[in-house]
Amino acid sequence: MKRNTKSALTNKKGGLLVSSVFYRLKTLVYLVSLLCLFFSFAPGVFAAYPQRNINWILTSAPGGGTDAWGRKLASVMERTLGRRIILNNMVGAGGATGTVHVWQARHDGYTLSTANDSTPSFAVMTGMQQTMSSNWEFFIAGGSPGVLSVNTESGFKDFSTLLEEARRQPGRIKVASAAGSVWFVQAAVLDRYCGLPLGSVPIAGTQPAILSCVAGETTAVIASIGEVADFVRAGRLIPLVTMKDKDYELEGFGTIPSILTYLPAYEPFLPLKQWQGFMVPVNTPDNVKAVLHDAFVAAMESQEMEDFRMSNHAVFYNLTGKEALDFAARSESVTSWLLYEMNLAQHSPEKFGIPRP
Numbered sequence: 001m002k003r004n005t006k007s008a009l010t011n012k013k014g015g016l017l018v019s020s021v022f023y024r025l026k027t028l029v030y031l032v033s034l035l036c037l038f039f040s041f042a043p044g045v046f047a048a049y050p051q052r053n054i055n056w057i058l059t060s061a062p063g064g065g066t067d068a069w070g071r072k073l074a075s076v077m078e079r080t081l082g083r084r085i086i087l088n089n090m091v092g093a094g095g096a097t098g099t100v101h102v103w104q105a106r107h108d109g110y111t112l113s114t115a116n117d118s119t120p121s122f123a124v125m126t127g128m129q130q131t132m133s134s135n136w137e138f139f140i141a142g143g144s145p146g147v148l149s150v151n152t153e154s155g156f157k158d159f160s161t162l163l164e165e166a167r168r169q170p171g172r173i174k175v176a177s178a179a180g181s182v183w184f185v186q187a188a189v190l191d192r193y194c195g196l197p198l199g200s201v202p203i204a205g206t207q208p209a210i211l212s213c214v215a216g217e218t219t220a221v222i223a224s225i226g227e228v229a230d231f232v233r234a235g236r237l238i239p240l241v242t243m244k245d246k247d248y249e250l251e252g253f254g255t256i257p258s259i260l261t262y263l264p265a266y267e268p269f270l271p272l273k274q275w276q277g278f279m280v281p282v283n284t285p286d287n288v289k290a291v292l293h294d295a296f297v298a299a300m301e302s303q304e305m306e307d308f309r310m311s312n313h314a315v316f317y318n319l320t321g322k323e324a325l326d327f328a329a330r331s332e333s334v335t336s337w338l339l340y341e342m343n344l345a346q347h348s349p350e351k352f353g354i355p356r357p
Helices: 005-041 065-081 093-104 119-126 159-168 182-194 206-214 225-233 264-269 286-300 303-311 321-341
Strands: 054-058 085-089 111-116 136-143 146-151 174-178 199-203 220-224 237-242 248-250 254-256 276-281 315-320
Touching: 054 065, 054 093, 065 085, 065 111, 065 136, 065 206, 065 225, 065 276, 065 286, 065 303, 093 111, 093 119, 093 276, 111 119, 111 136, 119 321, 136 286, 136 321, 146 182, 146 206, 146 225, 159 237, 174 182, 174 206, 182 199, 182 220, 182 264, 182 321, 199 206, 206 220, 206 225, 206 237, 220 225, 225 237, 225 248, 237 254, 276 286, 286 303, 286 315, 303 315, 315 321
Parallel strands: 054 085, 054 111, 174 199, 174 220
Antiparallel strands: 111 276, 136 276, 136 315, 146 220, 146 237, 248 254
């Protein structure tokens, strides 16, 4: 029996044709699946932002400067964004817990993190590399000068008396500060480099630190003028020195002398100062960062923020983009190396490639 060569060839070609069509369909389905996956992970790239409410993680306890700055800034930014910003306080590890929570969320602009003077210490204090400044886009609003205050019933009316007693009995006078904050670093610097041997008491948050001093649990506290002003007016605290190079006039109290009047050795550390704002992961879509930038700028130009600045004795920095990153990176360098050299950090800045200041 003769084999039908023509029929076999036709079947072979037909089979090849079917296989080719099937392969192309399979490839198309694969590409569509990849596109769907891409869109699910990067909705902010193509969708108008914001489509829903935004979460802001406040990395400190309620009532302090970070809490106040965050809530005010968010309330003003909402008007430009057209969406609510829902604020949640998430404390832990000096604030690093909240920042890592934001890092682990989608980088789509719907979860913001506080950025403040505690942020630069996170990497060397906790070892959490995600918290390094190079991983974030910063929006830095401003800050308030620091003051060292004492409980009204402590018996100290001026800084010279406090200094004399601290040197006579090193470590007896306890000073509270927010753990990992610029106030905590300032207290350590005063002890290590300036001959003021206070007993440092780090507390989770500036407001709890202030309240510990008001209650008499500690003798002194270092915090911003904005955070202690009401307690000064109420007669609960006495500000002895301001942590800056000039005296400060506090309405209703009078002149608060500069720390340099008594301890000129503090001068190299004057760049240590409070700053407040927010940040998002650096790989957040550009269009999302642009919307946040516009809302931030509009807020900083508002009368409401100006009124807040005045009532909190604050200074605006109003930094975004490269300026904000450079500011945060310098703060990270100074803070990290100071903490490490004072044996207060758990990790070396070299481990994270943080340069010396």
